[in-house]
Amino acid sequence: MLARLVTGYQVRDDRQTPHAVLHTGPHRVLRRYGPPASAADRPPVLLVPPLAVSARCYDLGPEQSVVAELAAMGRLPYVVDFGDVSRADAHLGFADYFDDIVPEAIARTLADSGAxxxxxxxxxxxxxxxLLTAAAHPDLPIRSITAVGTPLDYDAIPPYPAVKRALPPGGTAVVTETLRALGGIPAPLVRLGYRATAWERELRKPAYIVAHADDADALARMQVIDRxxxxxxxxxxxxxxxxxxxxxxxxELAGGVVDFGDRRVDLTALVQPVQLFGSHRDAIASWRAAHHGVEVLTGAAQVHFETVEASHLGLIVGAAATAETWPRVAEFLAALDAADGDSDNR
Structure with a gap:
């Protein structure tokens, strides 16, 4: 089995949760997972992917699907897909996402759902x-924000303080100009870096394959992550x-105010209820980096911090996510539903 997998054998075909493509545009494909009427009495959920990560992170495969988890909770999930990037997209900055792409996805989600x-x-x-979208646009009809494994203090992520200390005079300008010359961070480097954070998994993979040679489900889950x-x-x-x-x-995120030069966003002005998740096992966003949001988001109506011990990806898919992350998200959203009901009855 090891030899077959190494040569590209796929235990199962790549399968996606059924969905409808509502809009297609540059870096803004919008998908709905389920019929609009399936959760008409509750606000829909719009899933926003990270940069440099496929939006398939929310629908990796059967039993590894965030949209399926949300649907099981009685929610209607939508996903905005930023798509691939190339050197032609070197002009894209964070404001393009929080000022344009995500607000447009919000408007289209509400128009489709009727919410x-x-x-x-x-x-x-x-x-x-x-978080930047909600803070930059207080007029947008965003009820709440849930941020899973989101770093809000980069000095609390071990490599970064060491990198800054090691920079020679003028080193930060060298990094900046290198990134500009490359037109960003190319996909091969992103993939290599992500695998490096999970180096133990890569080293154990051959032994895992041998140990699970007769377990098609386990091997299929492994291949989903590889894809x-x-x-x-x-x-x-x-x-x-x-x-x-x-x-x-x-x-700047740690201080709450991010100054992009032509755009300044104050996270302390965000007023919606917020739920944050962190893990001590997360090699990309440390627990301290995620927990710092409790101190930064001072204007939020409430900030709930949840600890789920899992890897960075494991916070959203896998056994820990199914057993802990999504039930806690369900509780958070249900409490907001109840508060909305109480408000309507007054």
Whole structure:
């Protein structure tokens, strides 16, 4: 079995949850997973993916699907897909996402569902974009934001302080100009970097295959993750520079105010209820980096922080996500539903 898998044998075909494509445009494909009337009495959920990650992160395959989890909760999920990026997209920065792409997806989601507001859910940088969108546009009908494994203090992620200390004089400018010259961070480097954060999984894979040679379900789940890793797009140029300058070097998210030069966003002005998730096992967004949101989002109506011990991806798909993450999201949204009902009855 090991030899067959190494040569490309697929245990099962790639399968997606049935969905409808509602809109197609550059970096803004919108999909609905389920009929509009399936949850008409509750706000729909719009899932925002990270940059440099395929939107398939929310629908990796059977039993590894966020949209299926949300549907099982009685929610109507939508996903905005940013698609692939190339050097031609080097101009894309964070404002393109929180000022244009996500607000448009919100408007189209509400028009399709017939609802008057929705809940935003984002994993990793998808959570960052969701929070920036809500803070930058207080008029948008966003009921709540859930951010899973979203770093809000980059100094609390071990590699970054060491990288900054190791930079020679003028080193930050060198990094900036290199990112600009590359037009961003190419997909092969993103994929290599993601695999490096899960190096133990890569080392154990041959032994795992041998141990589960007769377990088609286990091997299929493994291949789903492999396919996901191999399809990661790159970071657009301007966004990559902003990540380096605003998030890593100046660590502006930790202070609550992000100054992109032509656009300034104050996260402390965000007023919606927020739910945050972190893990001590997360190699990409440390628990401290995610938990810092409790201190930063001072204007939010409420901030709930949840700890689920899983890998970065494991926070949204897999056994821990099914047993802990999504039931807690369900409780959070149900409490908001109840509060809405109480308000309507007054």
């Amino acid at each position: 008057d507001r929705l809940d935003l859910v984002g994993w990793s940088l998808g959570g960052t974009i969701s 996901f890793q191999s399809t990661m797009p790159g970071y657009p140029g301007r966004a990559a520079v902003q990540m380096w300058q605003n998030f890593v070097y100046r660590n």
